[in-house]
Amino acid sequence: MIERKFEKNGEKVSDLRYLTEMMGGKKHLIRGILDLFLTQVPEELNSINDAISKTDYAIIKNFSHTMKSSVSMLGISILAPILQEMENLGANATDIEKIKVLNKEVNLICKRAFEEVEREKLNFE
Numbered sequence: 001m002i003e004r005k006f007e008k009n010g011e012k013v014s015d016l017r018y019l020t021e022m023m024g025g026k027k028h029l030i031r032g033i034l035d036l037f038l039t040q041v042p043e044e045l046n047s048i049n050d051a052i053s054k055t056d057y058a059i060i061k062n063f064s065h066t067m068k069s070s071v072s073m074l075g076i077s078i079l080a081p082i083l084q085e086m087e088n089l090g091a092n093a094t095d096i097e098k099i100k101v102l103n104k105e106v107n108l109i110c111k112r113a114f115e116e117v118e119r120e121k122l123n124f125e
Contacts, residue, residue: 013109014116015075022073031124033073034117041070045110048086052096052103060099061090067106076113082106 016030023029044067051059064087071079086102089095 012116013076013078013112014120015077016120018075019073027124031121034121034124037070037074038114038117041067041110042114044070045107048103048106052100055096057090057093057096059090061087064090071110071113074113074117076109079106079109082109 019030019033023033044063048060048063048067051057051063064083068080068083068087071083082102082105086099086106089099089102
């Protein structure tokens with residue numbers, strides 16, 4: 001399991017430098033992406049959670065892949081290897097128990113990211 005260093009030392013799980021650079025520092029564009037993240041990623045998480053409860057490997061694979069793009073824009077690099085492993089397991093239709101463990105980690109990290117993004121939005125008003 002991924003060690004949650006951010007819990008031990010208070011490090012952020014998100015890093016908005018890439019997003020800020022890509023948007024040329026334009027606050028309204030950055031705010032829009034942050035708002036989109038806060039609506040889209042919870043929906044993706046719900047889809048993955050539902051797919052896991054139904055052992056639907058294809059949906060697990062698809063949404064794990066989709067989430068990698070969503071979280072990369074906000075510099076949540078800690079999620080990339082976890083989502084990649086979930087995508088691979090989904091593609092191979094194997095080890096739902098491992099997927100469940102990985103998914104708990106994804107949900108925990110996303111919860112932390114949502115809190116950070118809500119606070120960061122205030123900087124882009």
